Amino acid sequence: MPSAFDVVVIGAGPAGAVAALRAADLGARTALVARDRFGGMAANDGPVPVRTLAHAARLVREARQLDRYGICAGEPVVDYPRLLARVREVVDHVGRESALRGQCESAGVVIHENAGAARFVAPHTIETANGLRLDAESIVLCTGGTNRRLSVPGVELTSTHSDAWALTSVPPSMLVIGAGATGVQVASIFHAFGTHVQLFQAGARILPTEDEDVAAEVTDAFRAAGITVRTDFGVIESFEKTASGLRMIVSRDGDRSTAEAALAVVAIGWVANTAELGLDVAGVAADERGRVRVDDYLRTSAPHVFAAGDVTGHLMLVPQALEEGYVAGTNAVRGAVLPRTEHVSPIGSFTDPEYAQVGLGEAQARAELDALVTVIRLDAGTRAIIDGRTSGFCKLIVDRTTSRVVGCHVVGDRAVDIVQLAAIAISAGMTVDELARVPFSFPTYAGVLGRAATTAARTLRRDRAWRAPDVE
Numbered sequence: 374m375p376s377a378f379d380v381v382v383i384g385a386g387p388a389g390a391v392a393a394l395r396a397a398d399l400g401a402r403t404a405l406v407a408r409d410r411f412g413g414m415a416a417n418d419g420p421v422p423v424r425t426l427a428h429a430a431r432l433v434r435e436a437r438q439l440d441r442y443g444i445c446a447g448e449p450v451v452d453y454p455r456l457l458a459r460v461r462e463v464v465d466h467v468g469r470e471s472a473l474r475g476q477c478e479s480a481g482v483v484i485h486e487n488a489g490a491a492r493f494v495a496p497h498t499i500e501t502a503n504g505l506r507l508d509a510e511s512i513v514l515c516t517g518g519t520n521r522r523l524s525v526p527g528v529e530l531t532s533t534h535s536d537a538w539a540l541t542s543v544p545p546s547m548l549v550i551g552a553g554a555t556g557v558q559v560a561s562i563f564h565a566f567g568t569h570v571q572l573f574q575a576g577a578r579i580l581p582t583e584d585e586d587v588a589a590e591v592t593d594a595f596r597a598a599g600i601t602v603r604t605d606f607g608v609i610e611s612f613e614k615t616a617s618g619l620r621m622i623v624s625r626d627g628d629r630s631t632a633e634a635a636l637a638v639v640a641i642g643w644v645a646n647t648a649e650l651g652l653d654v655a656g657v658a659a660d661e662r663g664r665v666r667v668d669d670y671l672r673t674s675a676p677h678v679f680a681a682g683d684v685t686g687h688l689m690l691v692p693q694a695l696e697e698g699y700v701a702g703t704n705a706v707r708g709a710v711l712p713r714t715e716h717v718s719p720i721g722s723f724t725d726p727e728y729a730q731v732g733l734g735e736a737q738a739r740a741e742l743d744a745l746v747t748v749i750r751l752d753a754g755t756r757a758i759i760d761g762r763t764s765g766f767c768k769l770i771v772d773r774t775t776s777r778v779v780g781c782h783v784v785g786d787r788a789v790d791i792v793q794l795a796a797i798a799i800s801a802g803m804t805v806d807e808l809a810r811v812p813f814s815f816p817t818y819a820g821v822l823g824r825a826a827t828t829a830a831r832t833l834r835r836d837r838a839w840r841a842p843d844v845e
């Protein structure tokens with residue numbers, strides 16, 4: 374019997390929505406199956422709501438600066454239920470404005486929202502928890518991931534970042550376990566709201582995938598602000614209930630210690646959402662974290678099944694999910710014709726201070742090429758001084774042989790936006806003197822990048838820039 378659809382996409386986050394849109398644009402009869410709401414974790418449980426909390430944290434910090442600028446106001450107080458109402462408003466608004474949903478609908482994608490979890494019941498057939506059954510020539514898996522859980526006694530007492538949406542008030546104290554992108558954001562946001570935060574990181578430093586100086590600067594800033602940062606703390610043995618929350622028991626080299634708080638948020642990484650997909654039925658192979666194994670064309674071990682986004686375990690970010698969705702959607706219709714490419718990938722997080730990176734880190738650059746590393750601290754920046762936000766730095770890395778910009782790492786206000794500009798320079802293959810000749814508006818946060826570029830260009834004697842190096 375012919376399949377009802379050419380392509381069925383499972384999961385309607387950024388990867389799934391783009392995969393479905395692309396397949397439909399190529400003329401395929403396409404269905405998109407969402408367990409819950411359209412938009413996925415990205416729109417409903419990740420960047421959009423968490424960024425809204427981060428914005429509230431920024432407002433609290435800025436309110437605390439009012440006095441410095443001669444504006445009289447009291448100490449800000451967070452009304453958490455009202456903040457959550459604002460988060461829901463933002464999530465709904467972003468959902469209504471989703472360009473992808475409209476584009477999918479007008480391209481003819483049949484969207485099944487709130488369909489329940491889908492699973493394979495035959496190699497070309499999926500069924501959802503709500504009884505929907507669909508056949509397709511090709512299937513694209515875009516089911517994203519979920520928080521990795523600890524396996525120690527008492528783990529049921531712990532929370533994840535998603536539990537923030539169910540809190541009724543700002544907790545007085547919190548243990549945050551894991552200091553990757555999620556953990557540091559949770560720590561920074563709730564610290565700004567007044568929670569006493571203790572951050573526990575298994576390795577030698579927080580943010581292990583960031584440049585070492587970035588991790589050190591964020592650590593110093595967190596500690597100066599009053600967040601307890603504990604690295605190399607040992608091994609978590611268990612959690613137990615206390616009258617006011619819970620106690621974590623850890624051991625290190627035979628020594629036991631405890632930490633107590635009202636809440637413990639575990640953010641120790643991400644596992645793919647594949648446990649319930651019935652991958653075996655379709656002959657799709659996954660690794661030990663459930664991540665679907667794919668080739669360069671995002672084709673799985675079953676030739677008619679493709680996968681895109683967090684479920685593959687590649688760089689787990691929205692821009693990458695969008696791109697992988699496009700590649701998988703194309704190949705699901707046309708066969709394996711379009712390979713995925715490694716792009717310049719700006720990464721950043723909305724903590725206080727913000728941090729962001731693109732391209733090579735200093736250690737990698739020094740190992741791989743003749744690197745020129747230029748660091749400009751923000752305390753000398755005009756805009757940073759104006760705004761009273763002078764902590765942090767911009768590190769620009771240039772290949773001395775080609776004079777090309779190969780990396781940029783920023784800690785401080787607007788780090789994510791500054792690094793985005795460096796990403797454009799790296800994508801365009803710009804030399805550092807070409808970047809230095811770009812006029813940067815004055816006085817802006819981005820000006821620090823121009824200043825780093827001008828300084829580096831002068832060091833390399835490629836100083837045909839018209840600007841004096843100390844002007845941002």
Ligand SMILES: Cc1cc2nc3c(=O)[nH]c(=O)nc-3n(C[C@H](O)[C@H](O)[C@H](O)COP(=O)(O)OP(=O)(O)OC[C@H]3O[C@@H](n4cnc5c(N)ncnc54)[C@H](O)[C@@H]3O)c2cc1C
Pocket residue numbers: 383384385386387388389406407408409410412413414415416418419420423489490491492515516517518534555646649650681682683684688689690691692694
């Ligand atoms: C706290 C947090 C903050 C983040 N902040 C950022 C950020 O600032 N910038 C950034 O770029 N990235 C950020 N990310 C990462 C980003 O959210 C992910 O990379 C992105 O959502 C991946 O998109 P996706 O389409 O692969 O999966 P998802 O967005 O996870 O969507 C997958 C969808 O599939 C559904 N699904 C799962 N199983 C099934 C099934 N069996 N049947 C049907 N549907 C199913 C899920 O319910 C979900 O709706 C953040 C992540 C977290 C956790």
Ligand SMILES: NC(=O)c1ccc[n+]([C@@H]2O[C@H](COP(=O)([O-])OP(=O)(O)OC[C@H]3O[C@@H](n4cnc5c(N)ncnc54)[C@H](O)[C@@H]3O)[C@@H](O)[C@H]2O)c1
Pocket residue numbers: 550551552553554555556558573574575576579580581609640641642643688689690720721722723
């Ligand atoms: N751009 C953003 O703002 C943003 C925000 C959140 C998440 N994300 C994406 O989501 C993905 C998952 O992020 P994440 O932070 O959840 O995971 P992660 O894997 O990036 O970080 C987990 C951290 O927990 C530590 N850890 C592991 N086991 C531990 C233990 N037993 N005790 C203490 N620490 C332990 C790890 O060393 C690591 O530093 C990332 O790939 C990231 O790109 C992005």
